[in-house]
Amino acid sequence: MPRLAYVDGRVVPLAAAAVNVEDRGLQFADSVYEVVAVLNGRLLDWNGHATRLARNLGELGIPVPMTEAALGLTARRLIALNRAREALLYIQVTRGTARRDHAFAAGMRPTLAMTVRPFDFAQRVAQQAKGVAVVTVPDDRWGRCDIKTTGLLANVLAKQAARGAGAFEAWLVGRDDTVAEGASTNAWIVAGGVLVTPPLTSRVLPGVMRAAVIEAAEGLQVRVEERPFAVAEARAADEALITSTTVPVLPVVRIDGAPVGDGTPGPVAARLAGAVWDRIAVQTGYCP
Numbered sequence: 001m002p003r004l005a006y007v008d009g010r011v012v013p014l015a016a017a018a019v020n021v022e023d024r025g026l027q028f029a030d031s032v033y034e035v036v037a038v039l040n041g042r043l044l045d046w047n048g049h050a051t052r053l054a055r056n057l058g059e060l061g062i063p064v065p066m067t068e069a070a071l072g073l074t075a076r077r078l079i080a081l082n083r084a085r086e087a088l089l090y091i092q093v094t095r096g097t098a099r100r101d102h103a104f105a106a107g108m109r110p111t112l113a114m115t116v117r118p119f120d121f122a123q124r125v126a127q128q129a130k131g132v133a134v135v136t137v138p139d140d141r142w143g144r145c146d147i148k149t150t151g152l153l154a155n156v157l158a159k160q161a162a163r164g165a166g167a168f169e170a171w172l173v174g175r176d177d178t179v180a181e182g183a184s185t186n187a188w189i190v191a192g193g194v195l196v197t198p199p200l201t202s203r204v205l206p207g208v209m210r211a212a213v214i215e216a217a218e219g220l221q222v223r224v225e226e227r228p229f230a231v232a233e234a235r236a237a238d239e240a241l242i243t244s245t246t247v248p249v250l251p252v253v254r255i256d257g258a259p260v261g262d263g264t265p266g267p268v269a270a271r272l273a274g275a276v277w278d279r280i281a282v283q284t285g286y287c288p
């Protein structure tokens with residue numbers, strides 16, 4: 001893959017792609033982003049990502065850098081120039097560059113950057129068969145986790161804590177002892193045949209894969225409840241799982257070292273994973 005990036009209207013080699021040191025994305029994490037799966041050279045769930053990006057820009061009062069249609073064309077062009085087949089498209093929009101000052105001036109021009117990097121989705125099949133471990137950590141994030149901003153320090157430290165403990169993901173736990181989500185995934189359990197995931201509050205990112213999994217569950221006649229669950233309920237659940245663009249359904253087999261169910265991936269996760277791969281095949285033609 002040639003590794004070309006897009007920055008503010010120009011396609012440049014990734015190694016030469018740069019923004020101004022006074023860009024507010026760098027200075028204040030004053031920026032939002034999207035990660036979109038590229039499978040078989042095609043974008044997965046583009047509308048969901050474009051809609052969420054537009055909403056997040058609106059929430060923060062960052063002007064839209066270009067129309068949704070133009071953004072889609074620019075993204076597809078970058079994917080084609082990179083000759084990307086299985087990859088991740090990263091889109092970041094910052095409020096723009098200005099002399100450093102917490103308050104921002106009206107009429108700033110946003111910075112738009114996109115990169116594409118190869119990604120092996122097929123590795124997930126083996127992981128789906130084995131399952132992964134999660135650890136729980138206190139949720140130290142700000143109050144608007146429904147907005148996908150690049151202010152990810154708490155998520156970064158949580159993920160690092162997971163890695164340090166030999167786990168794949170960290171579940172972020174509130175003061176009320178309920179699980180909000182993972183450091184970069186949505187969280188789910190299966191209890192009594194019902195698929196449970198925390199409701200969309202300001203503590204949870206509305207995952208594009210989360211929406212796809214709810215749709216898949218309905219298609220499989222699996223009941224879905226969007227309600228909080230406590231760590232203790234997750235530990236006692238029949239199954240647990242995580243989802244995201246890069247992790248289309250991954251069974252969780254250990255929470256803080258204790259097995260979930262019998263410690264192996266369960267049947268509901270397997271059916272959901274199958275349905276999500278089918279959805280991917282229908283949209284992109286990709287089969288792992």
Ligand SMILES: Cc1ncc(COP(=O)(O)O)c(C=O)c1O
Nearest residue numbers: 184185186205207208209244245
């Ligand atoms: C905190 C957090 N929650 C959930 C998700 C899953 O979102 P999506 O399914 O749109 O990838 C992500 C994705 O990166 C995330 O960072």
